[in-house]
Amino acid sequence: MTPLAAGTPIEHAGTANTAARAPQLVFDHVNKAFGRSDGSSALALADVSLSIDDHKFVAVIGPSGCGKTTLLRIANGLIAPDSGTVSVKGRPPVPGPDTGFVFQGFRLIPWATVLGNVEFALETLDLSASERRDRANTYLELVGLTRWATSYPGQLSGGMKQRVALARALAGEPQMLLMDEPFASLDAQTRELMQIELLHIWNRRKPTVLFVTHSVDEALLLADTVVLMSTGRILEVIDVPLARPRQLDAARSDQDFITLRNHLWNRIRDLVLTDPASAFFGRELNQ
Amino acid sequence: MASASRTNQEYSALTIAATRIGFLILLLALWWLASINVARNIIPSPLATYHAAGRLFSEGRLQQGLLDSVTVYLSGYGIAILIAIPLGVAMGAFNLFGRTLEIYVYALSATPRVAFIPLIIVLLGLGIEAKVFIVMLGAVMPILINTYAGVRQADPELIEMARSVGAGRLRIFSRIVIPGAIPYVIVGLRLGATIGLINTVVAELYTAVSGLGGLLAIYGNTFRMAEYFVIVLCLAAIGVVVTESLRIIENRLGRWRD
Ligand SMILES: Nc1ncnc2c1ncn2[C@@H]1O[C@H](COP(=O)(O)OP(=O)(O)O)[C@@H](O)[C@H]1O
Ligand SMILES: [Mg+2]
Numbered sequence: 102m103t104p105l106a107a108g109t110p111i112e113h114a115g116t117a118n119t120a121a122r123a124p125q126l127v128f129d130h131v132n133k134a135f136g137r138s139d140g141s142s143a144l145a146l147a148d149v150s151l152s153i154d155d156h157k158f159v160a161v162i163g164p165s166g167c168g169k170t171t172l173l174r175i176a177n178g179l180i181a182p183d184s185g186t187v188s189v190k191g192r193p194p195v196p197g198p199d200t201g202f203v204f205q206g207f208r209l210i211p212w213a214t215v216l217g218n219v220e221f222a223l224e225t226l227d228l229s230a231s232e233r234r235d236r237a238n239t240y241l242e243l244v245g246l247t248r249w250a251t252s253y254p255g256q257l258s259g260g261m262k263q264r265v266a267l268a269r270a271l272a273g274e275p276q277m278l279l280m281d282e283p284f285a286s287l288d289a290q291t292r293e294l295m296q297i298e299l300l301h302i303w304n305r306r307k308p309t310v311l312f313v314t315h316s317v318d319e320a321l322l323l324a325d326t327v328v329l330m331s332t333g334r335i336l337e338v339i340d341v342p343l344a345r346p347r348q349l350d351a352a353r354s355d356q357d358f359i360t361l362r363n364h365l366w367n368r369i370r371d372l373v374l375t376d377p378a379s380a381f382f383g384r385e386l387n388q
Numbered sequence: 389m390a391s392a393s394r395t396n397q398e399y400s401a402l403t404i405a406a407t408r409i410g411f412l413i414l415l416l417a418l419w420w421l422a423s424i425n426v427a428r429n430i431i432p433s434p435l436a437t438y439h440a441a442g443r444l445f446s447e448g449r450l451q452q453g454l455l456d457s458v459t460v461y462l463s464g465y466g467i468a469i470l471i472a473i474p475l476g477v478a479m480g481a482f483n484l485f486g487r488t489l490e491i492y493v494y495a496l497s498a499t500p501r502v503a504f505i506p507l508i509i510v511l512l513g514l515g516i517e518a519k520v521f522i523v524m525l526g527a528v529m530p531i532l533i534n535t536y537a538g539v540r541q542a543d544p545e546l547i548e549m550a551r552s553v554g555a556g557r558l559r560i561f562s563r564i565v566i567p568g569a570i571p572y573v574i575v576g577l578r579l580g581a582t583i584g585l586i587n588t589v590v591a592e593l594y595t596a597v598s599g600l601g602g603l604l605a606i607y608g609n610t611f612r613m614a615e616y617f618v619i620v621l622c623l624a625a626i627g628v629v630v631t632e633s634l635r636i637i638e639n640r641l642g643r644w645r646d
Contacts, residue, residue: 197554225554
């Protein structure tokens with residue numbers, strides 16, 4: 102077994118704070134614990150510091166339960182940290198159309214139509230009913246669901262539901278997009294198409310993206326920066342030195358890519374093997 | 389529950405209507421067989437019942453009884469709905485209010501409501517007010533308890549989604565919580581409708597005898613079984629009409645389930 106590679110010190114992604122504008126998202130020594138029913142508490146985030154610049158696509162990767170979802174919820178202002186500060190454009194985060202959240206498991210309103218689901222996200226914006234409808238339709242078109250506007254979520258496939266959730270998150274034209282394992286429940290084919298689609302969409306307006314995934318390949322295909330987490334801590338922040346547009350097939354022969362991919366793979370494997378909560382804890386899995 | 393039937397083959401409305409009519413014919417045949425085999429005219433024949441219905445109708449008793457009963461029933465049920473749904477929603481919306489009242493609601497709903505009838509008679513007399521109150525008291529509990537449960541079980545993930553798009557409390561409540569509670573409310577309405585109908589008959593028997601319940605007592609006590617059967621069938625018909633109406637409303641509201 103390879104010993105745990107010593108984590109590179111937490112480097113602030115893009116410390117180019119020389120730019121006049123405040124970074125899009127800053128976590129500064131953030132802690133968050135959740136109380137358990139037995140009175141103990143689970144540390145979800147431990148001393149997390151992270152700075153993400155505008156227009157960056159950041160992937161967050163790490164074993165289950167390491168605090169990825171908590172990171173996104175705090176970034177959206179849905180929950181507050183126990184200590185430390187979080188700021189979005191220099192201010193504490195407030196939920197609303199300026200930040201789009203694509204949840205794990207879609208979270209569509211089952212009794213609202215596809216169009217209604219997208220419109221629901223626009224009601225806090227100062228739009229007339231017809232403007233709201235037009236906007237929702239625009240984003241449904243963007244994700245290719247115009248034909249399904251009057252359908253209900255229950256009539257859609259998983260991939261289509263995911264696209265509705267994406268349209269809903271995008272329709273507010275957010276500065277920041279938070280995505281929690283958005284493609285985890287999709288089959289390989291749909292997933293690949295959705296990744297390409299997401300990059301297309303991202304290229305149009307370049308919102309800052311915080312994208313949680315379990316897949317190293319997905320992270321390397323999509324992200325400028327990969328954040329590796331374990332048990333509530335950020336272990337590494339790695340820039341992905343691949344030119345865009347990326348193609349995984351082509352990148353597979355690129356030496357930098359291979360090194361990076363192997364590195365991430367090994368780290369995650371070691372994390373899982375040394376995590377007492379994991380099913381693989383203590384196993385010797387040598388290739 | 390709706391999806392369970394969908395795993396089976398869906399038959400056309402015509403087929404279902406045909407099999408239902410076939411079953412009705414079977415029931416009538418069994419009824420007729422019972423009527424000629426059970427001694428002492430305890431079970432009237434279908435034909436005798438039909439003639440009895442004609443007599444009751446031409447005397448105007450059937451219409452009068454039906455009108456009296458339906459008036460009591462719908463008034464009591466309607467008042468129950470007007471009380472139970474807002475109260476259940478409020479109990480679900482304001483946690484402390486709900487947790488304070490729920491124990492009393494459960495206690496009251498576990499008490500046999502017939503126990504209150506003497507008290508109600510003392511307070512409200514034997515007239516229509518007492519009857520309506522008895523019906524209301526029976527119907528109100530299932531509607532209240534189910535509405536409360538429906539509001540409380542609101543999906544926390546959907547609520548968080550709504551918060552993330554910037555929805556305030558009121559919008560979350562009206563757009564996520566209340567629509568999510570509707571299936572529960574309908575279950576409560578259906579239970580309330582059944583109990584309300586039972587209590588209509590109970591009220592008509594225990595207070596001033598009137599309506600279909602009153603006719604039931606008169607014909608039952610005098611062994612006029614053909615007339616008695618007419619009344620029983622009438623009550624069954626009211627039950628069917630009300631629950632079918634609720635089912636239609638439920639299907640309207642639940643169109644998204646298809
Ligand atoms: N609402 C909550 N209540 C209690 N514990 C929670 C809650 N949310 C998260 N946790 C705990 O915090 C830790 C991190 O959870 P989470 O952020 O969901 O991890 P991930 O998304 O990486 O799987 C886990 O141990 C989890 O059990
Ligand atoms: Mg998660």
